[in-house]
Amino acid sequence: MEYMKLEKIDAYVHAHQLGNEIWELVDQWESFARWSIGIQITKSADSISANIAEGFGRYYKKEKIRFYRYGSGSVWETREWLIKAKQRKLIPDQQADALISGVEELPKMINRLILYTNQKLNH
Known part of the structure; x- marks a missing residue:
């Protein structure tokens, strides 16, 4: 029996890559921008893949889904910070x-x- 691997989950891979892209971008900013928006956007972006990973590591279906939903919340927070970063040039x-x-x-x-x-797990 072959088990699913975290690195094969599209949402995790995509979120992980975006987190790294945002990190590289913010790392180039001036101090004030890094300490104000930069920390926020980096934390929220990294939180997406981190929550997916944590959910993946949980045993029960409800726990898994709860962390996947936390990751989804971080998606919208990251989007908001990206919009602010764009508006502030x-x-x-x-x-x-x-x-x-x-x-x-x-x-x-x-x-x-x-x-x-939901479909594959019974517990």
């Missing part, structure tokens, strides 16, 4: 739009993960 418009678009793909991915978990 911390991220070029085109790059911000690409990141926002990438973040906006995650709710559907996380919902598919929740649906899959």
Whole structure:
């Protein structure tokens, strides 16, 4: 019997990559921007994949889904911080739009993960 691996879950992989992209971007900002918006956006972006990973590691279906939903909440927080960073000219418009678009793909991915978990687990 082959088990699912975290690194094979689309939502996790996508969120992990976005978190790394945002980290690299924020790392280049001036001190004030890093300490105000930068810390917030980095924490929320990293929280998406971290919550998916934590949910993946839980035994019971309800626990798994609860953490997947926490990750979904962090998606919307990250989107908000990206919009603020764009408006405050911390991220070029085109790059911000690409990141926002990438973040906006995650709710559907996380919902598919929740649906899959609901269908495949009995407990």
